[in-house]
Amino acid sequence: AQSVTQPDIHITVSEGASLELRCNYSYGATPYLFWYVQSPGQGLQLLLKYFSGDTLVQGIKGFEAEFKRSQSSFNLRKPSVHWSDAAEYFCAVGAGDTGRRALTFGSGTRLQVQP
Amino acid sequence: NAGVTQTPKFRVLKTGQSMTLLCAQDMNHEYMYWYRQDPGMGLRLIHYSVGEGTTAKGEVPDGYNVSRLKKQNFLLGLESAAPSQTSVYFCASSSGTGRETQYFGPGTRLLVL
Numbered sequence: 352a353q354s355v356t357q358p359d360i361h362i363t364v365s366e367g368a369s370l371e372l373r374c375n376y377s378y379g380a381t382p383y384l385f386w387y388v389q390s391p392g393q394g395l396q397l398l399l400k401y402f403s404g405d406t407l408v409q410g411i412k413g414f415e416a417e418f419k420r421s422q423s424s425f426n427l428r429k430p431s432v433h434w435s436d437a438a439e440y441f442c443a444v445g446a447g448d449t450g451r452r453a454l455t456f457g458s459g460t461r462l463q464v465q466p
Numbered sequence: 467n468a469g470v471t472q473t474p475k476f477r478v479l480k481t482g483q484s485m486t487l488l489c490a491q492d493m494n495h496e497y498m499y500w501y502r503q504d505p506g507m508g509l510r511l512i513h514y515s516v517g518e519g520t521t522a523k524g525e526v527p528d529g530y531n532v533s534r535l536k537k538q539n540f541l542l543g544l545e546s547a548a549p550s551q552t553s554v555y556f557c558a559s560s561s562g563t564g565r566e567t568q569y570f571g572p573g574t575r576l577l578v579l
Contacts, residue, residue: 360506393573395509395570397569452497452560453499453514453524454509456501456508458507459506
């Protein structure tokens with residue numbers, strides 16, 4: 352069974368600083384990987400996804416993520432954080448070859464942005 | 467195109483009461499899911515459906531039942547609510563093609579006293 356680990360429960364960065372959120376996954380085959388963002392009291396919005404091909408994936412709101420198979424990682428990055436980026440971020444892995452195709456989520460990383 | 471909608475947005479129940487959460491999608495998606503979100507635990511799959519008339523258990527199905535009588539609707543029922551079911555419930559849908567994105571509803575916050 353697949354699993355996802357987000358080692359950082361809470362991260363605080365200054366506005367304008369760079370950001371990297373870590374995600375490690377466990378899955379036997381090539382995974383489908385996702386990053387979602389959840390603003391307070393809101394649902395989940397897809398930031399970006401990786402299925403195959405180029406290992407550097409661009410998403411919305413200036414985010415990008417890099418798939419590293421050798422490290423089983425899919426870290427999310429942003430060069431310059433804005434105050435509106437404060438939210439909770441979830442990494443997820445999907446197993447496209449299983450019948451249910453549900454996602455397995457990490458426990459999330461809460462991002463706080465200091466002015 | 468409303469995407470995925472959930473009813474109600476918030477509900478307070480007493481232990482032992484029953485209720486039904488409604489999820490509706492207008493994207494003609496085959497797959498629908500119910501997740502629960504608890505602090506520090508991410509989202510966990512309760513039940514899912516791969517098409518009209520079908521349902522299956524996820525990781526945490528105990529205490530819940532589901533029905534998918536119409537393709538666009540996926541209902542989650544709590545027959546006898548317990549405080550451990552206090553959570554935020556999210557519905558999601560996807561096309562089921564294998565590389566699909568899951569689209570999430572806004573969530574239902576449930577408090578069981």
